[in-house]
Each structure stands twice: as C-alpha cells, then as structure tokens.
Amino acid sequence: GAVVSQHPSRVICKSGTSVKIECRSLDFQATTMFWYRQFPKQSLMLMATSNEGSKATYEQGVEKDKFLINHASLTLSTLTVTSAHPEDSSFYICSAVVGQETQYFGPGTRLLVL
Amino acid sequence: AQSVTQLDSQVPVFEEAPVELRCNYSSSVSVYLFWYVQYPNQGLQLLLKYLSGSTLVKGINGFEAEFNKSQTSFHLRKPSVHISDTAEYFCAVSERADTDKLIFGTGTRLQVFP
Secondary structure (H helix, E strand, O other): OOOEEEEOOEEEEOOOOOEEEEEEEOOOOOOEEEEEEEOOOOOEEEEEEEEOOOOOEEOOOOOOOOEEEEEEEOOEEEEEEOOOOHHHOEEEEEEEEEOOOEEEEOOOEEEEEO | OOEEEOOOOEEEEEOOOOEEEOOEEEOOOOEEEEEEEEOOOOOEEEEEEEOOOOOEEEOHHHOEEEEEOOOOEEEEEEOOOOHHHOEEEEEEEEEOOEEEEEEEOOOEEEEEEO
16 A cells, blocks of 8 residues: 655754654655644644645745755655744644545654754 | 534544544535544544545445535444544545645544443
C-alpha cells in the first residue's frame, strides 16, 4: 500500500532556531503533498499544498515566510519552521495524494519549542 | 464553503457493543467523504471512503458508513467494538471539483471499556 514517512518523529528545539521536517512517499510518486498542523485534542488544519517543481500554496493565515515548503522531488517534501517560537509547538502531519481522491498520511512530527 | 460537523466529541462504549459515530457535512457541490482513524501520537489511517456508487461503504477493521445525501450525513458504524478500537476518529470531505483539499471535522474520541 501507499506508505508515507516523516522525519524526525519528534523534535525539541530552542526558541529562535529553525527546524526542518521531511515527508517522503516510500513506494509511490506524489506530485502533491499536504502539510497539516494539529493542536492537542483538535482537528487537522491544512497549512499548505506542496507541489513538485512549483511554489507551495498556503492557506489563509499561514505565514509562507515562516513555514518554508520545498517539494524537491516526487517523493520528498520538506517543511522548515523558521525562527520557531513556543506557539509553533504542535503536531505536524504530511500527506500525499494517491490517484485522484485519497490522501495517505505520515505518522506525524511532534515539535516542541522551548 | 464546505464544513464538517462531528457532534459527539467523545463516545464511551463497552466492548462488544455496537457504536455509531455521527458526521454531517455542508457543501453546495458534490463531495467525496472519508473517515480516518488516529491512534495516539500517530498520523491518520484511512478507514473508508465514499466516492460514488453504493451508499453503504465497508472499510477496514469491520467499520462501515452510509452516505445519506438527503440528510447530508456519513455516519460511521461498527456492530461490535474491541478495546483496540479506542482512538480518535475524523470525518473529512473534499469537493469533487477540487479533490485535493480535505476539510476535517473536529474528531470523535471513541473509548472502549472492558
């Protein structure tokens, strides 16, 4: 089946540093990947759509200069949280589209900014 | 604009009892409907999806859901739950014209007691 991995699974960083999260499709190619964030006991909120070979599309209210997305290849998308602050602490989940309708999700990355 | 409502934030149930998790959606266009399950500290796993055809959809782990267009509902059911079904369940919708973007409900915490 379609497998999506994320690395790292959890990261702790100091306020002001940048953190990179990788999302990989392991057994398929994905022209489109998505990045979500999930606060404790809340639903997933779409942050941006990552398109291979082009700029990401950000949802309203998401700062594109703070959350840098690079879709370097058909199997890899990265999310970089620049100058992270405690309020950026969250669970970040990526997904990749298989076919035309179904998204398969990665296991998530828990970010804690101290 | 689309929206998804999961009326029950928590559903406690005893093992081997039946369960129904409710989901209602709002959309002015035709939609695809999904149920995902999230175990603690993990990403989302697809349980089942409705794209077209039969309104009764069967998924993994013995779950099924029925699409009711007139009531704009897509309730999830299981005739006999197990302890291992304890998890967070999310209903999601995407527009057929824009199948890439998923809108999630707020989730229902299913807790199965022995």
